[in-house]
Amino acid sequence: MIEARGIHLKYPDGTSALKEIEIRVEAGDMLYLIGPSGSGKTSLLKLFMGMEVPTAGELIILGESMSYIKGPQLQRLRRRIGPVFQEFRLIKGRTALENVMMGLRFLELSSKELKEQAVNSLERVGLSHKLNALVDNMSWGEGQRVSIARAVARRPALILADEPTGNLDRENAIKILDLLDSFRDASTAVVVTTHATHLIEDRFDSRIVEISNGRIMERAWGEA
Secondary structure (H helix, E strand, O other): OOEEEEEEEEEEOOOOOEEEEEEEEEEOEEEEEOOOOOOOOHHHHHHOOOOOOOOOOEEOOEEEEEOOOOOOHHHHHHEEEEEOOOOOOOOOOHHHHHHHHHOOOOOOOOOHHHHHHHHHHHHHOOOOHHOOOEEEHHOHHHHHHHHHHHHHHOOOOEEEOOOOOOOHHHHHHHHHHHHHHHEOOOEEEEHHHHHHHHOOOOOOEEEEEEEEEEEEEEEEEOOO
């Protein structure tokens, strides 16, 4: 799924975001990247999504080298990744169902198949009663679930979630983490960034990597 060996990332302004990152993620893994804001978690997720290119080192995502991939090949890879962004990126003035269907528009599916896949995804995140509700009128937590439904509707091999519990209370935050955990299986891995370490302290079947100042500082609950 993911192999990162000696990864460095330096931005054009000279900022060194990541240094000597070594991580391996296998199918079926639930990996938490923890650390304070600005530690490098989001930068690492951007590398995994192909939004940034490593300055040095070797990064393999779903069998593809991220140092050389571009154009149509990168687009095909991204279709196998389900991103859940902090800001959701939902389209205002559209329903939950329309938002999820738009996330599937690049797939070679009929209109009927697109709708069925989107409906199934929304049902799985507990929003079967909100299919035709405008996302503008939804709570933060409901918007997060639409975002997750859009990510998993494409049946990705890799789900990447950036701070998915940011504005939720403890109870609803745990529900979101449980929901994300439910999508990992023999062919799917899930990677989540969070600074809320208190939410994952009891998740002993997961893998945790702590990042500080762009470096891996600690590994816990299984090597990563």
